[in-house]
Amino acid sequence: MINQIHSNSDERMKTCIQTFQNNLNNIRVGRASPLLLHNISIEYFGSKTNLRQVSNIIVEDSHTLRINVFDQSVTPLITKAILNAKLDLNPIVNGKDIIIKIPVLTEERRKNLIKVIRHDAENSRICIRNIRRDSNDKVKRLIKDKIISKDEEHSAQIKIQKITNEYIKEIESILLKKERELMKI
Known part of the structure; x- marks a missing residue:
């Protein structure tokens, strides 16, 4: 007992x-890390889906993340989710990818x-x-x-x-x- x-x-x-x-x-320290985006979810086919399930998150350099989206139709949803997460990140759509520059603190x-x-x-x-x-x-x-x-x-x-x-x-x-x-x- x-x-x-x-x-x-x-x-x-x-x-x-x-x-x-x-x-x-989730608290960023001024350098790129895929962990920054791990808790971001989007509405995908009627259910909450984690960003990692619909894309690859790649560290380009110490201040840049590249999100390689599997289905291009969800790119606007991902961009909106990142903006709504209040992480002070500004996603930039570049073709099939989304690029996120991590500003210096x-x-x-x-x-x-x-x-x-x-x-x-x-x-x-x-x-x-x-x-x-x-x-x-x-x-x-x-x-x-x-x-x-x-x-x-x-x-x-x-x-x-x-x-x-x-x-x-x-x-x-x-x-x-x-x-x-x-x-x-």
Whole structure:
């Protein structure tokens, strides 16, 4: 029962970390990366379709992405989706391809992006702490229902806290790495 609570907490905390990492991957750092466009979807034959399923995303150079579209009829949809994604990117249609020039980040924009990622990091920490609280409440219910002893409760809460501390440290290291990446010119 306690092991199930621990594994459930661990899985939920991993999900928080993955969400945080995905959010950071969407923040551009002034150089071309296909990750910038990974969350962009278009309406294709009546269903949401990821951009990667209807095109190839190629890095031309450090400041240029080329989207090689499989079906030319979706080119306007892709262009519109990129503009609506609010990534400050301006797609240029060039025949069958879409070219995206990645503008160099100004220092002011870099500082604003750092504020955004710090806010995301804090939201991720809150998510992890909420999971810890839920897990501790489950353990307390077990002691209240006399399924476990006080010693088992104490050791379970210590283990939950260790898991929490590990994930909080992981958030900090991911945040620090992204801040360094953003401030690098």
